[in-house]
Amino acid sequence: MEETIAGTETAQLPKQRGESLQDTAVRYAEERHWDVFPGTWLIPVGGLQRCSCGEDACAAPGAHPAREDWATVATGSATVARRLWAKQPQASILLPTGLTFDAIDVPETAGFLALARMRRMELTLGPVTCTPDRRMQFFVLPGAASKVPDLVRKLGWPLSLLDLRVLGEGRYVVAPPTRFGARGAVQWACRPTPANRWLPDAEELVSPLAYACGRDARR
Template identity: 50%
Template sequence: METTIASPRPKSARAVSTESSDRLGLLRAALGYIEERHWDVVLGTSVERENGVWSCSCGDRRCAAIGAHPAMRDWHKRISAQPSRAYEWWTEHPQGSIILPTGRAFDVLECSEEAGLLALARLERHGANPGPVAAAPNRRLYFFVLPNSRTKVATVLAGLGWGRTALDLACRSAGDYIVAPPSRMGIRGQVQWVRGPAEAARWLPDPEEVLAPLAYACGLHRAR
C-alpha cells in the first residue's frame, strides 16, 4: 500500500512577516516571558547607529542609558502581560529592548559581574538553587529572587554583619526594572542569560538563600 505523506502546512502571512521582522528574537523572547513565565513586560528604547554615531531611540543625545530604559514616560501604566500587546509593540519596534518591571513577579539583586560569578560558583558548589541569573554587557549580574524583598534584604544583610558596609549590591524592587535578554544594551552588546528561567532555575529563591555568598563576594571585591 502506498503511503501518503502530508505536505507541511504553509505558514500564514502573519507568521512569515513576524519571523522576518523579529531577526533579533525580541518578540519571541517577550512572548516567552509572558506565556511561559507569566512575567509582565514593557517596550524599551532601542540602540541606533547613524554615520558611526551611537544613539538612543528616545532622541536624547545625552542619554546615559542607550537602548536600556522604557520607551514611554508613563511606562508604569503601560505594563502588560497580554501577548497581543507584546506582538503590537515588537512588530512596530522590532529592535526595542525588553523591559521587565521588578517588584511584581520577582525582585532582582544586582551586583558586579566579578562578585556575582564568585557567588554563583559558591552557590552551585553547595547545591543551592541560585534561580535565574542574567548578565548585562556593562558587567553587571542580575539574580532573580522572590518579590517584595527589599526590607528582607536589608534585615538579612544587617544580621550577616553587612548592615553598615557600603556593598555594591542593590535590590531592584517595586517601581524599578531591568533590561532583559536578548535586548541590546548600549553599544557594548546584548543582555544574556547565565542561568535561564528554564526548568533547572524555574523556582525563584528566597533572597535569604543567596544573600550570604553574594554579600561575601561583594565584600571581598570591595576590599581589593
C-alpha cells in the same frame, strides 16, 4: 552556536533560529509569566548606534524606558506583548520588578564569585542576567527589597559598604538579548529553564552574595 560566559551555563537566551525581539518578549510573557514592556531602541546614525531617546550621552542607549509611565504599559499578556512590539520591532525588552520577581543587583566580579559559591553549596538558583555594564541580577521571589537590608545587617555586613542593591517595586531589569548600544547585549549567566521556574527566596542567596560583595569591596 551559542556563546558562553566562563564558569556559567549557556549564556545567550535559548531561542529559535531567527527569533525576533518581539518573539522573545512574547515567550517571556507566555512561558515565564513575566510582565514585559518595550523600551527605547537603537537607531543607526553615521555608522554609530544612537538611542531613540535622542540623548547623545545616554547612559544606557537602547536599553531604558521610552516613557515615564512605563509601569502602566507593562503586560503579562502574550497577545498584548506581540501588539506592543509590532509598533516598534527593535524596542528593548524590559521586565518590571516587584511583581513576579525581585532582582538582587551586584558587580559582575562579585556575581561570578557568588555564583560559583552557590553551586558548591547546591543552592537553588533562579535566572541570572549579566549586562554589558558589568552588573549581574539574581532573580528572587518578590519582597526581597524590604528584607535584604536587615538580612545583610544580621550577617554582620554594613550595607553602606557593599555594592549590593535590590530592584523591587517601581524598578526594572533589562532582559536578554537587548543591546546596550555598541557595548554588547545582555546575556544569561543562568538561563531560564523549567528547573528554575520556582524562584529562590532572597534569604537563601543573600549570604554568598554579601560575602562576595564584601571581598570585592576590599580589593
